[in-house]
Amino acid sequence: MAVDLRPSQALKLLHDFNYEMVRDDDRDLTARQVTILLTVYLEPPPHTVRGLAAKLNVTKPVITRALDTMGRMELLQRRRDPADRRNVLVQRTVKGALYVERLADLMVAKSKALPL
Amino acid sequence: MAVDLRPSQALKLLHDFNYEMVRDDDRDLTARQVTILLTVYLEPPPHTVRGLAAKLNVTKPVITRALDTMGRMELLQRRRDPADRRNVLVQRTVKGALYVERLADLMVAKSKALPL
C-alpha cells in the first residue's frame, strides 16, 4: 500500500515528531547533523568527508565538525581508509543504530496517531 | 485510508525531507523554532510566550529569542494582548503561512516518492 499523506497530515506529523524530540532531549542535533547521520545509515558506503560535503552542499569543515560532535556522542565513527590513507571513512556505531532506530519508531508512532 | 508508514519508509522520509531543507536553505530553523512555528500554525490561539514555553518544556527566553529571530524573518509576529497587556500574543503572518505550506508540500512530495 502506498503512503498517501495529505498536507495537513504532513504538517501534523512534522509537528508531533519535532515536538517529541524537543521535549525529550535537552540538546538535539541540527538539521545538518541529522541529514549526515541518516545519509550514513541509509545510503551504501563508503562515506567520505568530501563525499558527504558535496552531497549535502556544505563545506568540508562542516562535516569534520559534525563528525567531532556525533563522534563524541558515539553516533558515528571515523576510520582511515587503508587503501588511500588521505581518506576518512565514516561508519556506523551500535549507539548510532539505536538512535536511528528510535527516530524511526517515533516517526511511525506519530504517523499512526494521525487523523484520517 | 490510514497512514501506514514502515520504519524504513519513515527513516527515508525523514532523510529526504531534511536533505532537501539542508541543500536549499543556507541557514535553517532549529528543531525548537520549527516546533514553535508549527504549534502556532496548527493549534488554536491564543499563543503566549509563557504558554509556548510550558508546552515545549523550555524556558521563556528561548521563546522570546525564537520570536525575535522568526519575527525578523517575518514568519511570526507579536501583538500585545489588549485584555491583559502583560501578555504577548503570537500570531501568524502571510510569509509564515507560505513557509509552512512549503514544508507541507515538501513532506507530501517526499512521501509520494517512497518505495512500497
Next chain:
DNA sequence: CTGAAATGATACGGCTCCGAAACGATTTTT
C-alpha cells in the same frame, strides 16, 4: 493605594556552529 504576583524582555557568560583561509599528511604526476 500600596505591595505582591505575573508576564515578557534583557544582561551575562558560555558553548556550538559558521565560512574562509591556511596547514600537514598522503598520493599522483612530471
Next chain:
DNA sequence: AAAAATCGTTTCGGAGCCGTATCATTTCAG
C-alpha cells in the same frame, strides 16, 4: 626525486543559541 594535486583538519573572527538571574511593566489582592 621534486612538484602538484587531493584530502581532512585546524585556526580565525563572527554569529546564534543556551540557561540563569535580573529587570520593567502590568495586574491583582489586601
